[in-house]
Amino acid sequence: MAQNTANEPILRIRDLSVEFTLRQGTLRAVDHVHLDVLPGELLAIVGESGSGKSTLGYGLVNLVSSPGQIAGGQVIYKNQNVFDLSPEALRQFRWKEVAMVFQAAQNAMNPVMRIEDQMVDTVQDHENRPRAEILKRATELLKLVRLQPEQVLKAYPHELSGGMRQRVIMALSLLLNPRVLLLDEPTTALDVVTQAYLLDILLDIRAKFGITMVFMTHDISIVAKVADRVAVMYAGQIVETGDVNEIFYRPHHPYTQGLIQAAPSLVGDLSDKRPVPGSPPDLFHLPTGCRFHTRCSYATDICRSTQPTTTALDGHTVACHHWEQVLGSNTEGSR
Ligand code: SF4
Known part of the structure; x- marks a missing residue:
C-alpha cells in the first residue's frame, strides 16, 4: 500500500451505506456517511443505541456480516478502498493497521486458552515472530494498561474481572502496533470507577503511542473527557461534526443539544437533566x-x-434546516 502523508486524513469514509435484509424488509443502518478521521486524533462517534455507530465501526473494517452488507461507498486507507482489498490484505489491515476493541470483545476471548497463548497466537497469525519476543512486548503492554503481567499472562479469561479482561483486550489490540484503534463502547459493561480508570489508561496509551482512536459511545459525558472531535449520529446518519469544545458549548443541531442537556454532569445539577x-x-x-x-x-x-x-462551516458540519436558530439559542439559554 502507498503511504499517506502526515496531514491528510488517515481514514476517509465516503458515502458509506450498510444495509440489513431481514424478514420485514431492508433497513439501512448506516446511510451515506461521509467522515474523515485525522491522524493522531481521538474522534468520538456518539449517538443513542441503534443510531448505527457500531455498524459504522464494523463497516470501517469490512466486517459487516450477513444479513448485513455494504450497500455503497468507500473507506479509503492509504489511498486504497478497504472494500477492494484481497482477503489476505484485509486480514493484515485488521489488527496491523486498524485494530478493534468491539463491545463485549472481552466475551469473545477463548475461554480455554491462557492469555499468553492468545497473545502469541494473535501475533503469529499475522507475523512470524518468536514467542519470547511477543511475550516481552505483551509484558510491556500489560504494564501500560496497569495489569500485573506475571499474574495475567498465566490466567484464563474467567479468572479475570470484566475490567481486567477489557484491559487485556486493549493490550492485545496494541501488540501489532496498529495506527488506528477502534473502540466500540469499551466502558459500557463496567462500573463507574472502572470506567474512569479505563479512560485514563486510554489517554495514557494515546500519549505514549500517538495512536489515532475512534471511540463509539452513547455516553456524551465520556466524550467530553477524552475526545478531540465529535461526530453525532442519528438514525444511521451523521448529523453534526466538530471540535469537542464547539460541540459542547455551541451545538448546532437540536439532537446534539438534547444529548448534552440529558447529561447532568456536563450542564448543571440533576434537576436540570432532561432526556431527549x-x-x-x-x-x-x-x-x-x-x-x-x-x-x-x-x-x-x-x-x-x-x-x-x-452544511460545512469552518471545521464544523451540521445537517439541520434551522442550525442558525439552534446555534443562537445556545447563548439565549437552554430550550
Ligand atoms: S431539520 Fe428541523 S427537525 Fe431536523 S433537527 Fe433541524 S430543526 Fe429539527
Missing part, C-alpha cells in the same frame, strides 16, 4: 423529511417534508 424526548425512529418506517423531526422542538413544515443537507 421520544425515542429513535424505527428504521423500517422512517419519518419523512428530517429523521429527527418527531422529537425536535425546532421542527417546522420544511423539516417534515425535506431532508436537510449537510
Whole structure:
C-alpha cells in the first residue's frame, strides 16, 4: 500500500451505506456517511443505541456480516478502498493497521486458552515472530494498561474481572502496533470507577503511542473527557461534526443539544437533566423529511417534508434546516 502523508486524513469514509435484509424488509443502518478521521486524533462517534455507530465501526473494517452488507461507498486507507482489498490484505489491515476493541470483545476471548497463548497466537497469525519476543512486548503492554503481567499472562479469561479482561483486550489490540484503534463502547459493561480508570489508561496509551482512536459511545459525558472531535449520529446518519469544545458549548443541531442537556454532569445539577424526548425512529418506517423531526422542538413544515443537507462551516458540519436558530439559542439559554 502507498503511504499517506502526515496531514491528510488517515481514514476517509465516503458515502458509506450498510444495509440489513431481514424478514420485514431492508433497513439501512448506516446511510451515506461521509467522515474523515485525522491522524493522531481521538474522534468520538456518539449517538443513542441503534443510531448505527457500531455498524459504522464494523463497516470501517469490512466486517459487516450477513444479513448485513455494504450497500455503497468507500473507506479509503492509504489511498486504497478497504472494500477492494484481497482477503489476505484485509486480514493484515485488521489488527496491523486498524485494530478493534468491539463491545463485549472481552466475551469473545477463548475461554480455554491462557492469555499468553492468545497473545502469541494473535501475533503469529499475522507475523512470524518468536514467542519470547511477543511475550516481552505483551509484558510491556500489560504494564501500560496497569495489569500485573506475571499474574495475567498465566490466567484464563474467567479468572479475570470484566475490567481486567477489557484491559487485556486493549493490550492485545496494541501488540501489532496498529495506527488506528477502534473502540466500540469499551466502558459500557463496567462500573463507574472502572470506567474512569479505563479512560485514563486510554489517554495514557494515546500519549505514549500517538495512536489515532475512534471511540463509539452513547455516553456524551465520556466524550467530553477524552475526545478531540465529535461526530453525532442519528438514525444511521451523521448529523453534526466538530471540535469537542464547539460541540459542547455551541451545538448546532437540536439532537446534539438534547444529548448534552440529558447529561447532568456536563450542564448543571440533576434537576436540570432532561432526556431527549421520544425515542429513535424505527428504521423500517422512517419519518419523512428530517429523521429527527418527531422529537425536535425546532421542527417546522420544511423539516417534515425535506431532508436537510449537510452544511460545512469552518471545521464544523451540521445537517439541520434551522442550525442558525439552534446555534443562537445556545447563548439565549437552554430550550
Ligand atoms: S431539520 Fe428541523 S427537525 Fe431536523 S433537527 Fe433541524 S430543526 Fe429539527
